[in-house]
Amino acid sequence: MILAPNVTMSISEEDFQKFREFFYRKTGIRFEDTKRYFVDKRLIDRMQATGFADFRSYFNFMRFQANGEEMQQLINIMTVNETYFFREEHQLKCLALSILPEVVKKKPAGSLIRIWSIPSSSGEEPYSIAIYLLEYCPLVQEWDIEIIGSDIDTGMLQKAKEGIYSPRSVQHIPPSLLKKYFRKLSEDRYQISEELRRCIEFTRVNLNDSTDTKQYRNFDVIFCRNLLIYFDDLSRRQAADVFYDALLPGGYILLGHSESMSRISPLFKVCKFPEAIVYKKPEGMTP
Amino acid sequence: MGLTKRKEIKSIDKDERKQKRDFEGLVSQLSNLDPQVRRWAVKDLSEFGHEASSILSKQLLEEADKSVREAILTSMLHIADPTAVETLVQCLRSENASLRNEAIEVLKNLPDQVAPLMSNLLHDKDGDVRIFAVNILETLRHPKVEDLLIEVIEKDPNVNVCATAVELLAEVGTEQSLPALRRLKDRFPEEPYILFAVDLALKRIQGG
Numbered sequence: 001m002i003l004a005p006n007v008t009m010s011i012s013e014e015d016f017q018k019f020r021e022f023f024y025r026k027t028g029i030r031f032e033d034t035k036r037y038f039v040d041k042r043l044i045d046r047m048q049a050t051g052f053a054d055f056r057s058y059f060n061f062m063r064f065q066a067n068g069e070e071m072q073q074l075i076n077i078m079t080v081n082e083t084y085f086f087r088e089e090h091q092l093k094c095l096a097l098s099i100l101p102e103v104v105k106k107k108p109a110g111s112l113i114r115i116w117s118i119p120s121s122s123g124e125e126p127y128s129i130a131i132y133l134l135e136y137c138p139l140v141q142e143w144d145i146e147i148i149g150s151d152i153d154t155g156m157l158q159k160a161k162e163g164i165y166s167p168r169s170v171q172h173i174p175p176s177l178l179k180k181y182f183r184k185l186s187e188d189r190y191q192i193s194e195e196l197r198r199c200i201e202f203t204r205v206n207l208n209d210s211t212d213t214k215q216y217r218n219f220d221v222i223f224c225r226n227l228l229i230y231f232d233d234l235s236r237r238q239a240a241d242v243f244y245d246a247l248l249p250g251g252y253i254l255l256g257h258s259e260s261m262s263r264i265s266p267l268f269k270v271c272k273f274p275e276a277i278v279y280k281k282p283e284g285m286t287p
Numbered sequence: 288m289g290l291t292k293r294k295e296i297k298s299i300d301k302d303e304r305k306q307k308r309d310f311e312g313l314v315s316q317l318s319n320l321d322p323q324v325r326r327w328a329v330k331d332l333s334e335f336g337h338e339a340s341s342i343l344s345k346q347l348l349e350e351a352d353k354s355v356r357e358a359i360l361t362s363m364l365h366i367a368d369p370t371a372v373e374t375l376v377q378c379l380r381s382e383n384a385s386l387r388n389e390a391i392e393v394l395k396n397l398p399d400q401v402a403p404l405m406s407n408l409l410h411d412k413d414g415d416v417r418i419f420a421v422n423i424l425e426t427l428r429h430p431k432v433e434d435l436l437i438e439v440i441e442k443d444p445n446v447n448v449c450a451t452a453v454e455l456l457a458e459v460g461t462e463q464s465l466p467a468l469r470r471l472k473d474r475f476p477e478e479p480y481i482l483f484a485v486d487l488a489l490k491r492i493q494g495g
Contacts, residue, residue: 112291130290144291199290210330233396237361241330244354266389267357 120149123160
């Protein structure tokens, strides 16, 4: 279907509600009424890109498309991916200086330390973790550490694998580390070293889909920063359940500065380290 | 040693469970001695929706492990049918303080299902249940919350129930609550906390 250029598309209130409910069921992300413009604009962009003149036809196409490609496109444009290297650096410091030393106390020698970064967006967080550990955590010399970055947005995962960033994204990295771990491609593009790109696995995960999340187990540390604020209460509880099952007993989870696990789930214990407050899965659950 | 990546990652970890996941299989796993097995059974049963509601309700009342209870409560919040809501309300009478508080937190997130039950809960013969009901009203985003609180402070004979309601009215009350608040002081003239709490509520409502 080819649209005439002057066709004006719009999303009615009913369409918006219908889409909002559908998107919530699929992703756990609920758009408030204040996000109406944000959602409408992106829906219209996708309707134009796929050649549908009305919401109903587009919605049916998207819902029943066998390969789910259009749904993934929508997820990619509806999710927020603003981040940068060394964001909330005190938490990285906490990982290197306090959390990992605690983790290895109870780990058999030679076993693997596993860290999950979700949502990893375009890779800034897992790469920051890697750089921080290599630079400031002596345990890296003695233990194998695996970092996995996961996101629902396949476009962001591709960007993470490519590892190319703007000056704004890398502005908080000390110049010596920028030089050490990045290659300057041009005035406004830095690429993270191939060695680091090879070290981190990036995977697509929908936290709201148990088929995806059941595979994620045996982590020592989870970073989930600034995601739960987009979820409603039920989705937050479900996410907390996923993290509980993904962590080893005694494992830690770090949230964004405005998020609190204590308000979501009673299963985790608050841990106050000198650098940050984090949450811990107890070694053994009691009634 | 150092940063490492496993070469064969297609899936991150193979699913470690080997037990049956049909409905009957999952139900029988609820009796397993390992809380982790019970927790996973609950999570899988949750996907059966209403069909699993009764069995999860029964498990909630008997379950000793907190992590399993938490999975059940999340499932009930997801299913949110009358059986689940009725069980959560039943938990308000439990002697187990953890279970009681956990149930209150879940009920707070079910405004549409709980609102029709509030009137009965606020008239329950057990004063503690009436206090828990007021606690639920605290975050129950429902238009009738203020009306219900006014009714409590006008009629409830229990001073502790009224005190809880006044504390909440101080946060959510409007001009509409003022006459009932003033009358409450006359109902409990010998209770200094009520006098203090009412004055505070009046000040906040009139000031805001």
